[in-house]
Amino acid sequence: MSTVSTRGPRAVPPSRAGGPPPRRRTHQTPRRRTQEDSARRLGNALVAPVLLVLLAITAYPLVNNLWNSFHQVILTKPGETPWVGIDNYTRLLGDPDFTDSLTRTLVYTVISVVLQIGLGVVVALVLHHEFRGRGFVRAAVLIPWAVPTVVSALLWRQMFDPRNGFVNYVLGALNLPGSDITWLAGEWTAWVAIFVADSWKTVPFVAILVLAGLQVIPSEIYEAGTIDGANRWQSFWRLTVPLLKPALLTALVFRVLQSFLIFDVIFAMTVGGPGDTTETVTYLNWEAFLVRSDFGAGGATSITIVVISLALAGLATLAIRVRKEDTL
């Protein structure tokens, strides 16, 4: 994962050219070995709090869902929880509603992530450039975040109301197509509306991450590049992008997972409608828990979602890692 080699001086392996086989450990400088051990111990101690907190919060829910997924747990029948093996899973994976929603969710994830990362990088580049009023633009970009996601989704539903919102009104005023479409009532137009509402908050998120990555790149790199005759475009692709890899990777992984797990926006704007065309996997998860009160199915859905998320995170990591390592 790191694109910078930061390892300190390595311990030199003992020479075996001649002489009796060295006793374990004594041939190495004792201080160095222990130093590395202590460093590792310190490192573990530093990492421990984060892991402890996260595991403390998620361990029981994870175990609980896992247990539920192998039993029949229906809320209205408390007390009867027979073992059902992988029944919940086979039923889930064989359900066409699930495969449909999985396909939908993945398609939306891919398209929206690509677009949002693209837009986010553009915004980050703009925010990184020095110009008058940059502070104001930075604050303006982050304003959408001041509105909690749940509220934002509700407000966007109103914004897409042909009668009481601005989308149709503005499109009509600018004579652009789409002013007479009820966006939330169309099979794919609903997804566009969801994408817009989602991007309003997630593009700034990507931008901030990428901006942080841009700021670690020292300006000497660019000076060297210009001296060598590289133009703006070349210096962007050959110098900036490789050094942005960690930030891009972070943005990509988190956006992919957040997109896959999208819920609040969909629930507030379309509730999975029209029909079932915007039902995502998290919607099915919600349905299992809160509509069918079937915690066994809900547990199976949750675990399946986690497994798929793992795979997606892995894919995302491969996507950025595959090129050669760059060091600063």
Added chain:
Amino acid sequence: MRHNISRSARRITLFTAATTAVLLTAACSGPTDEADDGVTTIVLADAGLGTEADATAKAVEAFESANPDIDVKIESLSTDGTQYMQQLRQRLVAGSTTPDVFKAADIEIASLAESGWLYDLDSLGADPDSFVPGAVKAGQPDGTTVALPWFANVEGVFYRTDLVPEFPATPADLVAAAKAGAAADPAIEYGLAFEGAKYEGAVTVFNLVATGMGGGLDLDNIASDENVAALEFLHDAIYTEGISPEAVNQWHEGEVQEAFSSGQTVFSTNWPFVFGASADGPVDGKIGFAPFPGGGGTIGSEMLGINAKSEQAEAAWKLVQYLTSVEAQLARAEATGNPPSLLAAYNDELFEIAPYFAQVAAVAENATSRPSTPKYTEISAELQTALSSVFANLAEPRAALEEAAEKISEINGS
């Protein structure tokens, strides 16, 4: 060096441990203690905000002054219906003894009862016959009264009395009247506004229209010809007759009321709160409320139940009795427009407070409630999906209803 590193390690671990300890001790400031000076405290779970919460608060105040030894704590779980039920269920599943009294929609009672979370009200002395019959049925899913109606909301058709001289007798007449009204008044933009979003409100509208046209929510017969005709009526209103906008696909009661209260629609399907919400507006005084042609109406009562695990059942029962007394019912009706559930409350005093309650009573007479089954939420979800696809023109009414019927019989079979 080594000395420094292990010392740093120790310092960090100590720091983290200390912080965690502080946080945990702070966390152990538990809930407030029960007062033990002869005062019983009961918890009432409610959702409303605005006028409904105010009315509830006032009723509780009046109850407390009449019963000085009972203290009522109102817990507001959420204004959103789904979240309210989720919160309530979470507490009941956890075996909590509070809330002692809670409200729940009529469609939720059957499943709450099946889980054994409702107190037997007959044993406390309930008198179900004193309530509006259509409303109290939901509180008796298997004969025993486990919930009583707090107020009996009923959905009907609102119309502009100035644009519709005679209320239409058939659905076709309604379409014609809608077009005529729209032609007569330039401010009118829609003939019929209804709730078409993917939520429970769409099911109540469908029931309203279907029962008027001879159908209804008979779970064994969802795809009946009458139901298909009813759904076709709503679908055609949007796509053939053009009296309803496509926007209904995202409209809830609020949006429909806004359109009506602003004088932009001739007809609309909604609940009696529209009377109060339209007061002092452009349509004040021109509002009529009637069943859908053929006598269609939907009942949606809010019920009161007592937690089966409540430790203050008698005090809780006293609160329920108060809230369902004539005095409290009239006060609430005046403040919020919630129609009373107690038959005795439909008296002259009520009609003096708000004359429109006479029209509400007329709609309630023939209105039907939705099926009382523990699986209602699941069944309704299938209906909602079907209705939503038809309203968005993604499916044909008959095909959608048949698919829903299939899924519903699967649900009922399991």
Added chain:
Amino acid sequence: MNDRGITWQRMGFWVVVAFILIGSLFPFWWIVKTSLQSNQEFQAGTKGLLPEQVSFDAYVQVLSDPDFLRPVLNSFVICAAVTVITVLIASLAAYGLARMHVRRPSVILGVILLTGFFPVLAMVGPLFLVYRSLNLLDTFPGLIAADLVYTLPIATWLLYNFFTQIPSSLEEAALIDGASRMQALRMIIVPVAVPGVFTAAILSFILAWNDFAFALSFLQTPERFTAPLALVNLGQSQFQVFYNIIDAAVVVISLPVALLVLFAQRRIVSGLTAGAVK
């Protein structure tokens, strides 16, 4: 590069800036506009981009509602606590992972990532039960602990990236000069890591600010509610949604958050200074 080329680029740049501002702020303008409408006016539908008759009724209602200001304060307290804790332990962890030869940092980072992506909906029920038995229900510490699930993964990743990008030559130089590791940390690393720390802080604050599911499930008394809960409840009655009131509340809340961000973003200083490397 002749002058014409540079002017096109400059214009293009400003066009992009304009689009960014419009995209970000126009919906917000709509929120402001709706907040300045009376109930009747906003119910009548969209007639234009400006309110026909400016009305402050919504603001009066919001600001005079005790159930509104208290939750905003609660949110600030909770989010501040989450931010401080996150920045502290995430920095430590990121530093440890980047510098301390911890075994398999990618695996640890992967675990941290995944704990942050368990569906929140699936967590709420079990956590409710756990909190109940630990008496953590309806308490701030309980909510703060749950919110850390949102913030720790991204903060750790972000700071890890930052620390790995800082060349170890900086620290080595300090250590050679006789400083202890802690001193090196404080005097060399910390100043250079400030941009990353502030970014992580902003992210954490906003992520905690946006929590709804946990607050909804764990908080029971209205005095303890957080801003999103209050916002959702504020302009709604059983059937009606008063967008003008919700929008007024949103505007009132966004102002301090915007100021906070405006202040914090100035601390996101550009790049490693040449002096530090030397």
